[in-house]
Amino acid sequence: MEKRVVFQSKWLPYALVAPQIAVTIVFFFWPAAQAVYWSFLVQDPFGLSTTFVWFQNYAELFRNQHYLDSFRITAIFSTAVAVSGIVISLLLAVMADHVLRGALAYKTLLIWPYAVAPAIAGILWAFIFAPSIGIATYVLKRYGVDWNWIVNGDQAMLLIVIAATWKQISYNFLFFLAGLQSIPRSLLEAAAIDGATPLRRFWTVVFPLLSPVTFYLLVINIVYAFFGTFGVVDATTQGGPAADTQILVYKVYHDGVKAADLGGSAAQSVILMIIVIALTVVQFRFVEKKVQY
Amino acid sequence: MIRKTLFAALALAFASGAQAQTEIQWWHSMGGALGDKVNELAGKFNASQKDYKVVPTFKGSYPESMTAAIAAFRAGNAPHVLQVFEVGTATMMAARGAILPVHKLMKDADEPFNPKAYIGPVAGYYTDSKGNMLSFPFNSSTAIFYWNKDAFKKAGLDPEKPPRTWKEVVAAAEKLKASGQQCAYTTSWPSWIHIENFSAWHNVPIGTKENGLAGTDTQFQFNTPLHVRHLTMLQDLAKRGMFSYAGRTNQGGAKFTSGECAMLTESTGGQANVRRGAKFNWAVTQIPYWDDVKGAPQNAIIGGASLWVMGGKTNNAYKGVARFFSFLSRPEIQMEWHKATGYVPITYAAYDMTKKSGFYKENPGAEVAIKMLTNKPATANSKGLRFGNFVQGREVIEEEIEAVISGKKEPKAALDEAVRRGNEILRKFEAANKG
Numbered sequence: 001m002e003k004r005v006v007f008q009s010k011w012l013p014y015a016l017v018a019p020q021i022a023v024t025i026v027f028f029f030w031p032a033a034q035a036v037y038w039s040f041l042v043q044d045p046f047g048l049s050t051t052f053v054w055f056q057n058y059a060e061l062f063r064n065q066h067y068l069d070s071f072r073i074t075a076i077f078s079t080a081v082a083v084s085g086i087v088i089s090l091l092l093a094v095m096a097d098h099v100l101r102g103a104l105a106y107k108t109l110l111i112w113p114y115a116v117a118p119a120i121a122g123i124l125w126a127f128i129f130a131p132s133i134g135i136a137t138y139v140l141k142r143y144g145v146d147w148n149w150i151v152n153g154d155q156a157m158l159l160i161v162i163a164a165t166w167k168q169i170s171y172n173f174l175f176f177l178a179g180l181q182s183i184p185r186s187l188l189e190a191a192a193i194d195g196a197t198p199l200r201r202f203w204t205v206v207f208p209l210l211s212p213v214t215f216y217l218l219v220i221n222i223v224y225a226f227f228g229t230f231g232v233v234d235a236t237t238q239g240g241p242a243a244d245t246q247i248l249v250y251k252v253y254h255d256g257v258k259a260a261d262l263g264g265s266a267a268q269s270v271i272l273m274i275i276v277i278a279l280t281v282v283q284f285r286f287v288e289k290k291v292q293y
Numbered sequence: 294m295i296r297k298t299l300f301a302a303l304a305l306a307f308a309s310g311a312q313a314q315t316e317i318q319w320w321h322s323m324g325g326a327l328g329d330k331v332n333e334l335a336g337k338f339n340a341s342q343k344d345y346k347v348v349p350t351f352k353g354s355y356p357e358s359m360t361a362a363i364a365a366f367r368a369g370n371a372p373h374v375l376q377v378f379e380v381g382t383a384t385m386m387a388a389r390g391a392i393l394p395v396h397k398l399m400k401d402a403d404e405p406f407n408p409k410a411y412i413g414p415v416a417g418y419y420t421d422s423k424g425n426m427l428s429f430p431f432n433s434s435t436a437i438f439y440w441n442k443d444a445f446k447k448a449g450l451d452p453e454k455p456p457r458t459w460k461e462v463v464a465a466a467e468k469l470k471a472s473g474q475q476c477a478y479t480t481s482w483p484s485w486i487h488i489e490n491f492s493a494w495h496n497v498p499i500g501t502k503e504n505g506l507a508g509t510d511t512q513f514q515f516n517t518p519l520h521v522r523h524l525t526m527l528q529d530l531a532k533r534g535m536f537s538y539a540g541r542t543n544q545g546g547a548k549f550t551s552g553e554c555a556m557l558t559e560s561t562g563g564q565a566n567v568r569r570g571a572k573f574n575w576a577v578t579q580i581p582y583w584d585d586v587k588g589a590p591q592n593a594i595i596g597g598a599s600l601w602v603m604g605g606k607t608n609n610a611y612k613g614v615a616r617f618f619s620f621l622s623r624p625e626i627q628m629e630w631h632k633a634t635g636y637v638p639i640t641y642a643a644y645d646m647t648k649k650s651g652f653y654k655e656n657p658g659a660e661v662a663i664k665m666l667t668n669k670p671a672t673a674n675s676k677g678l679r680f681g682n683f684v685q686g687r688e689v690i691e692e693e694i695e696a697v698i699s700g701k702k703e704p705k706a707a708l709d710e711a712v713r714r715g716n717e718i719l720r721k722f723e724a725a726n727k728g
Binding site: 002042043044045046048049051065130133148150151152153240241242243255257258259260261 | 336356360363366367384387388389390391445537538539540544546548551553682684685688692693695696698699703714721724725
């Protein structure tokens with residue numbers, strides 16, 4: 001039998017790819033198209049009366065102060081999650097790289113949280129920080145901090161940032177570690193011989209060589225902060241108190257499912273899709289230029 | 294021989310086909326012990342006759358099961374009976390093609406049904422402007438006041454005399470705080486208790502058009518000086534560390550049961566959990582009021598849920614549903630449900646039967662809720678409420694209340710904003726349900 005790189009068959013490639021294409025169409029393109037269509041309608045929950053209203057849903061959204069607040073909240077939240085996630089995991093990866101004894105144990109423990117689903121992570125941290133009965137609440141009370149995230153919006157935001165970032169640190173750590181280990185030791189040794197301090201070595205040798213990984217993780221973390229954190233918010237604050245943690249993706253769910261405002265929810269969903277596409281394009285266009293492959 | 298067997302088999306198949314039970318799907322949100330009771334009731338009905346089989350299915354919380362039913366209806370396989378909470382009433386009522394009104398169901402099936410048998414606030418909530426009942430009341434509750442007798446004693450207050458007015462609540466809170474009580478007062482269901490029930494209890498409207506019962510062109514009106522005064526009191530208590538806000542649902546109950554807070558306003562249904570977990574002496578009484586308001590206390594309005602019949606099913610199935618509803622209306626069944634769950638007995642007959650059984654002598658706390666509901670004959674302000682998309686509406690009110698309690702907003706500004714945002718939601722509902 002000959003080994004070939006190119007398929008001879010005319011139909012086999014299509015047949016093999018077809019299931020994945022079908023899944024993508026059914027679970028991504030079809031709902032997206034329906035959301036776009038529904039964003040132009042006003043309808044009652046049961047679908048018994050629908051009216052075509054052009055861009056009225058969109059116009060109402062941008063007139064709604066709460067929706068505009070949601071942008072600000074999402075921006076703060078995503079930046080906090082992405083930045084702290086990358087910085088902390090980079091720190092941990094650099095330190096784990098230097099460990100000689102028990103390296104496997106440290107790495108396993110640091111990677112473990114990634115296996116926890118976002119909703120479960122949210123509940124875990126909600127218990128630890130529960131206003132009346134949480135362990136962290138007791139400790140904070142000792143230091144004079146009155147922790148009650150049910151009333152204090154900033155504390156609620158801190159809670160979901162911690163819960164969301166905790167999970168993602170493991171994922172980032174894995175990639176950073178792999179990236180660090182692919183840096184040739186000879187480069188670092190050469191820099192050390194030239195008299196560079198460890199910090200200097202990091203910024204001029206290690207960090208630039210890590211830039212492909214960092215760029216990739218930035219894209220992934222931002223998308224995660226926008227979409228993957230839904231489980232965290234739903235399991236803990238549900239957008240409260242007083243809508244202080246209502247990130248865009250949670251507002252889509254809330255308005256569509258709980259409030260049965262299908263037109264408004266669909267419009268928000270379309271806007272969210274446009275934002276994330278735009279962010280990804282921006283990242284690839286501008287940030288990727290700085291990446292050194 | 295084979296032919297005979299074949300014939301016999303065929304005959305059997307046809308015979309069992311003719312006796313096939315009609316299944317009635319019932320989607321509900323009663324979890325835990327309540328769910329067990331629901332299954333028990335369905336089992337009793339199924340055992341009492343052969344033609345129909347009620348199949349209850351727990352579908353999650355009230356919003357979750359309502360969403361599931363809406364999606365199922367769009368896909369063409371909704372359940373026969375759906376339990377919908379009170380704030381979903383307007384949405385269900387407006388879905389004229391999707392539901393079958395209960396009065397029509399019972400009439401078509403020739404089952405007796407008398408709306409006057411139900412206590413005033415219960416019937417009024419689920420009746421349209423023409424006096425026809427649209428859904429079947431099932432589990433109704435109202436808000437009551439709980440107090441920690443041991444904490445009262447420690448603070449130098451008479452443990453057998455709970456505060457009757459809000460002024461007395463503030464005075465009690467001050468004494469409790471002075472005696473070292475961590476928190477004097479907390480609450481559950483802030484909007485239901487402090488805006489909706491508050492308004493009815495003081496005989497002032499929540500919104501125009503009989504709180505929405507008379508039309509979808511209703512406007513909110515809960516930003517009067519009385520409401521502002523009440524929220525100012527709550528804000529003040531919070532500032533002075535005497536009121537600890539617990540959240541939008543029944544989280545206040547846990548703060549009371551743990552002993553952290555000595556006074557609580559919560560649903561009558563919360564008694565079961567307090568009974569199980571409280572390690573101190575406690576009792577319940579009616580909700581406090583402002584005694585300088587004319588006509589207060591009027592009567593309370595209900596929370597809880599009712600059973601809606603979904604459209605598009607066979608006449609045979611509807612006969613079964615009607616029979617099941619008749620079964621549920623029997624006083625002894627109602628009394629059983631009331632005793633086991635803490636929800637109020639929803640017919641006068643069930644209430645009388647429970648009184649005669651001596652249940653209230655042993656459990657006086659169980660009677661507080663129904664006494665509040667029947668305190669006075671309902672007025673236009675206290676029959677109930679029916680606002681479109683009120684799930685969203687309530688959340689708007691709760692957001693503004695939270696802003697007041699955390700000190701971020703002044704009560705008047707917050708209530709005005711809640712009314713403005715709430716009216717926007719009402720107008721959207723009105724527009725989406727024209728014709």
